[in-house]
Amino acid sequence: xxxxxxxxxxxxxxxxxLAAGSGLAGILASGQAPAFAQGTTLQWLKFVDFxxxxxxxxxxxxxxxxxxxxxxxxxxxxxxxxxxxxxxxxAIQSRSGPDIMMAASNWGQLxxxxxxxxxxxxxxxxxxxxxxxxxxxxxxxxxxxxIAMPFTIxxxxxxxxxxxxxxxxxxxxxxxGTWDDYRAIGKQMKSKNHPYGxxxxxxxxxxxxxxxxxxxxWGGKEVEADGKTVALNSKGTVESVKFAVAFWKECFDxxxxxxxxxxxxRAFLANTISxxxxxxxxxxxxxxxxxxxxxxSGKPLKDDxxxxxxxxxxxxxxxxxxxxxxxxxxxxxxxxxxxxFLRWFHTKDIYGEWFTSQQGFSTGTTRMWEDDPVWKVDxxxxxxxxxxxxxxxxxxxxxxxxxxxxxxxxxxxxxMYTKAVQGMPAEEAVKWAHAELVKIxx
Amino acid sequence: xxxxxxxxxxxxxxxxxxxFVVGLLFPFYWMIxxxxxxxxxxxxxxxxxxYAPFWTTxxxxxxxxxxxxxxxxxxxxxxxxxxxxxxxxxSLFCGLLAGYALSRLKFPYAGLIGTAIFITYLVPQTLxxxxxxxxxxxxxxxxxxxxxxxxxxxxxxxxxxWLLMGYFKSIPKELEECARIDGAPRWKxxxxxxxxxxxxxILSAGIFAFxxxxxxxxxxxxxxxxxxxxxxxxxxxxxxxxxDVFFWGELMAGALLGSIPVAFVYSFFVEYYVSGITGxxxx
Numbered sequence: 001x002x003x004x005x006x007x008x009x010x011x012x013x014x015x016x017x018l019a020a021g022s023g024l025a026g027i028l029a030s031g032q033a034p035a036f037a038q039g040t041t042l043q044w045l046k047f048v049d050f051x052x053x054x055x056x057x058x059x060x061x062x063x064x065x066x067x068x069x070x071x072x073x074x075x076x077x078x079x080x081x082x083x084x085x086x087x088x089x090x091a092i093q094s095r096s097g098p099d100i101m102m103a104a105s106n107w108g109q110l111x112x113x114x115x116x117x118x119x120x121x122x123x124x125x126x127x128x129x130x131x132x133x134x135x136x137x138x139x140x141x142x143x144x145x146x147i148a149m150p151f152t153i154x155x156x157x158x159x160x161x162x163x164x165x166x167x168x169x170x171x172x173x174x175x176x177g178t179w180d181d182y183r184a185i186g187k188q189m190k191s192k193n194h195p196y197g198x199x200x201x202x203x204x205x206x207x208x209x210x211x212x213x214x215x216x217x218w219g220g221k222e223v224e225a226d227g228k229t230v231a232l233n234s235k236g237t238v239e240s241v242k243f244a245v246a247f248w249k250e251c252f253d254x255x256x257x258x259x260x261x262x263x264x265x266r267a268f269l270a271n272t273i274s275x276x277x278x279x280x281x282x283x284x285x286x287x288x289x290x291x292x293x294x295x296x297s298g299k300p301l302k303d304d305x306x307x308x309x310x311x312x313x314x315x316x317x318x319x320x321x322x323x324x325x326x327x328x329x330x331x332x333x334x335x336x337x338x339x340x341f342l343r344w345f346h347t348k349d350i351y352g353e354w355f356t357s358q359q360g361f362s363t364g365t366t367r368m369w370e371d372d373p374v375w376k377v378d379x380x381x382x383x384x385x386x387x388x389x390x391x392x393x394x395x396x397x398x399x400x401x402x403x404x405x406x407x408x409x410x411x412x413x414x415x416m417y418t419k420a421v422q423g424m425p426a427e428e429a430v431k432w433a434h435a436e437l438v439k440i441x442x
Numbered sequence: 443x444x445x446x447x448x449x450x451x452x453x454x455x456x457x458x459x460x461x462f463v464v465g466l467l468f469p470f471y472w473m474i475x476x477x478x479x480x481x482x483x484x485x486x487x488x489x490x491x492x493y494a495p496f497w498t499t500x501x502x503x504x505x506x507x508x509x510x511x512x513x514x515x516x517x518x519x520x521x522x523x524x525x526x527x528x529x530x531x532x533s534l535f536c537g538l539l540a541g542y543a544l545s546r547l548k549f550p551y552a553g554l555i556g557t558a559i560f561i562t563y564l565v566p567q568t569l570x571x572x573x574x575x576x577x578x579x580x581x582x583x584x585x586x587x588x589x590x591x592x593x594x595x596x597x598x599x600x601x602x603x604w605l606l607m608g609y610f611k612s613i614p615k616e617l618e619e620c621a622r623i624d625g626a627p628r629w630k631x632x633x634x635x636x637x638x639x640x641x642x643x644i645l646s647a648g649i650f651a652f653x654x655x656x657x658x659x660x661x662x663x664x665x666x667x668x669x670x671x672x673x674x675x676x677x678x679x680x681x682x683x684x685x686d687v688f689f690w691g692e693l694m695a696g697a698l699l700g701s702i703p704v705a706f707v708y709s710f711f712v713e714y715y716v717s718g719i720t721g722x723x724x725x
Contacts, residue, residue: 043667050685079680083663086571090664094575096584098667154685205686261686269485281687292481 040337041073045087046102047324048078050281054357062350070344072337081204088327095331099338104204105408106139106393106400108148108327115147116328116335118342122146125346130367138393138400140325148325149342150365152358155387156209156321157307159268159282160275163295164194165306175308179217179243182311186251189274196251197273199259200418205322206261207414210277210310212394213320215240215413217313222407222437227398230441232416233434236315241417241426248421257418269293269301277310279322280361283380307383309390321363321391363388403441412436473701476694477505484690505691506699509682515696517670518677523703525587525673526655529594533651534644536595537602542632544603545610546618556607563600567660570596578665589665590673594655601654602647609643610636645714653704674700 049055055078063074077098079087085107091097092114108115122140126132136150162172168188176182186196199206215221219236223229253273256263264276269286276282286293286302293301310319328338345351348368355364356374360381363369375385394413395404407413416433420426444455476484478501486493509515544556574593583589613636621631637644662673672680678696682689708715 045667048680048684050687052684077667077669079663079676080683081685082683083676083679086660086664090572090575093572094579096575096579262683262688265686266485266688271486279686281685285687289481293485294482 039073040071040334041075042100042334042337042341043098044074044076044100044102044326044341045084045091045098046076046078046326047081047084047104050279051284051358051361054354057354057357062345062354065350066341066344070337070340072341074341092329092331095329097329097331099328099332099334100342101327101329102151103148103325103327104322105208106323106395106405108140108325109142109400109402109405111327111329112142112147112402114330116330116332116339117145117147118149118328118339119146121339121343121346122149124343125149126366129346129348129369132366133363133388133391135321135323135388135391135393136325136365138395139323142401143399148327149346151324151326152362153365153388153391154205154279154322154324154361155363155384156205156277156279156319157309157383157387158275159278159280160306160308161194161268161271162304162306164189164192164274167192172306172308175306176311178311179214179247179313183243183247183251186247186275190251194274195253195272197253197259197264197267197276198256199261199263200248200257200414200421201259201263202411202414203259203261203263206259206264206276206278207411208394208408209320209322211414211417212396213310213318213392214244214313216318216392216396217310217315218243219313219315221397222395222404222413223398223441225397227395227401227403228441230434230437232437233430237430238426240313241420241429244417245420245426257421271296271301280307280359280381280384283307284359284361287378302380306380309383309387317390318392319387319390320393321388323365323393360384406440407437410436410440412440470698470701473694473698476690477698478502479691480504481691505695509692509695509699513681513692513696514669514672514677515674515699518672518674519700519703521587521671522656522673522675522700525590525594526652528587528591529598529655530648530651532591533595533598533602534648536599537606537647537651538637538644540599540603541606541610542636545607546615546632546636556604559600560604563597563604567597567658571660571664574661575664584665585667585671587671590655590658590661593661593665594658598651598654602651605647605650606640606643609640609646613639642714645711649707649711649715652707656700656704 046058055076058074059076063076066072066074081104084102084104087097088101088103088107088111091101092111122132123146132150133153135153140146140148140150158175160172160175165171165175165185168185170176170185176185189195198210201207215237218240220234220240221231224231253267255267255272259267264273264278265282265285267273268276268278268282283302283305286300286305290300290302295301295304310317326342328335328342332338345354352372355362355369355372358374360374360378363384364372370385375382393400393404394408395401398404412433416429419432420429424432444451475496475498479498480500480502483498483500540559544552544559574596578584578589578593583592617635617639618631621635622628626634657675658673659675662676666672666676669677669680674696678693678700682693682696
């Protein structure tokens with residue numbers, strides 16, 4: 001057997017340490033999978049993707065490439081979004097579970113002290129890919145460090161029926177630019193039995209994604225920029241609530257009072273509503289099953305849909321998109337492998353494969369992805385390209401920290417509007433919501 | 443049966459019973475019709491011409507085929523069956539012994555212990571799953587059927603014990619005392635005299651325990667992770683609810699096929715079940 005001298009051993013171990021510590025470039029330069037990762041299995045818990053081909057790509061080609069590039073066996077578990085938070089809570093509490101967990105919104109802020117610092121990867125990816133959108137930073141950066149690796153942003157825009165809007169003189173290029181205009185059109189729509197559709201129930205995506213930016217556009221906000229002073233009870237908020245009550249009565253389908261996240265999809269696909277704030281899932285499903293989803297005249301529904309941003313209010317135009325991030329818990333035995341995987345996954349080539357498979361359902365977390373060729377494939381999806389630019393997150397104008405996460409999970413802002421629509425005076429509804437926020441931010 | 447004028451029978455018996463039966467069976471009918479209705483019909487608006495929400499003229503088995511070929515549904519069924527049967531057997535065994543002891547043996551605080559056992563049944567699973575996750579990790583049982591087989595009895599044993607306690611109390615003591623006078627020891631009197639008489643109660647507890655295990659969601663969601671280890675309730679929702687899109691046809695097919703074993707168990711033992719619930723042993 002060939003002998004290895006101490007000096008050579010030290011040199012070799014130094015080189016491999018360097019390779020392991022210098023990121024993907026080091027790994028690739030060394031020409032072999034890093035020693036720490038040989039035989040390592042990483043468990044990644046994630047939402048089952050709306051776009052099935054994206055999960056197939058992850059579980060097939062990307063899993064294989066990961067094995068070749070990093071020597072890591074990737075085990076991906078996909079579950080329904082409603083169950084993820086229970087899994088994360090149990091894993092953090094029992095200090096056992098997946099090595100990487102996909103979280104929605106700012107859930108990571110709830111578990112910040114139990115999460116590995118991923119600042120090195122996040123900064124590296126952000127710098128290389130044109131910088132993060134504000135939403136990505138809001139949910140994954142706690143002011144001192146990156147507690148989560150931004151994964152994707154699900155763009156939220158209005159999905160609208162082209163032919164029904166045309167009937168009242170609205171073309172995709174001239175979509176109502178203000179809430180007043182949108183309401184005036186909605187009144188006509190409802191009189192033709194084509195109401196708008198929006199949830200006023202506890203739908204974790206669609207509820208906040210509409211009512212938060214609506215509030216901001218009127219000048220209302222949960223807290224001041226200091227993240228401590230609750231500022232909800234303001235003239236802007238009260239005006240927004242008063243407007244919403246009449247707006248709802250004149251324009252919306254009353255069924256929205258009980259809709260979960262699937263409610264508006266179902267209503268739109270069944271030709272019941274003319275406009276709703278949603279991700280691209282309505283259009284993509286209508287496109288994937290063109291023979292199934294038809295207009296009332298029997299034509300494919302996909303050819304009768306266009307997307308548009310939420311209108312402006314007195315304080316400007318805002319949007320709220322649903323961000324996702326990946327958490328690396330501190331209990332994990334493979335923390336370094338988990339970080340190396342995330343660094344590798346977010347390289348342009350690998351993430352690009354996954355991003356392309358999304359067909360525009362995901363807007364990417366950094367600005368570089370606005371220039372991706374995927375946006376030229378389908379003009380109906382093009383409005384999502386820059387959707388995330390105006391995005392803010394719960395807690396605005398303060399940070400999207402733990403308090404903001406608690407407020408959103410209790411649906412306080414959504415419930416404020418619901419109570420008013422159900423008959424509570426606007427001032428009372430605002431006072432109630434303000435008091436609830438004070439309890440959380442105190 | 444209602445006696446008297448014919449209208450009384452209609453008003454006080456036939457009409458209420460019909461409404462009750464229709465109300466109870468409608469969800470099953472809805473599951474069936476949604477399962478066999480093609481997607482094109484499922485998403486038609488109620489206002490569409492010739493729309494028939496309660497039947498279909500183009501029945502299809504497409505959703506069942508998708509469920510069976512594109513998901514691991516049959517594996518989930520087997521997992522659920524194994525876990526439910528094992529958890530039910532363990533719970534019934536423990537519940538029988540505990541129920542008998544608490545209702546028949548004279549020892550201090552028996553009543554208090556019985557109440558305490560029932561109170562543990564009332565602790566919600568949404569509170570218990572976090573500490574139980576810790577235990578599952580310590581015993582290295584995660585992602586195996588045993589994680590559920592050993593955790594389901596935490597709510598099934600109190601339930602079985604409480605139900606069987608009540609049933610044992612309705613059995614005359616004299617039956618057992620006769621056996622004791624004839625020289626049978628306590629356990630023989632229990633096994634050969636009381637348990638056979640208590641069959642309806644035991645079956646009722648078993649059916650309930652089986653149903654609770656079959657439908658359980660939160661523990662199965664938290665303790666199992668591999669797709670091939672999942673149970674029906676978790677597997678179906680994991681695979682057939684994608685973001686904000688529900689695949690209703692396949693979901694209803696899963697609900698329909700998943701409810702067959704439970705419906706079978708109920709129908710097979712319905713007579714025992716009714717007498718078990720009503721405590722029909724008379725002194």
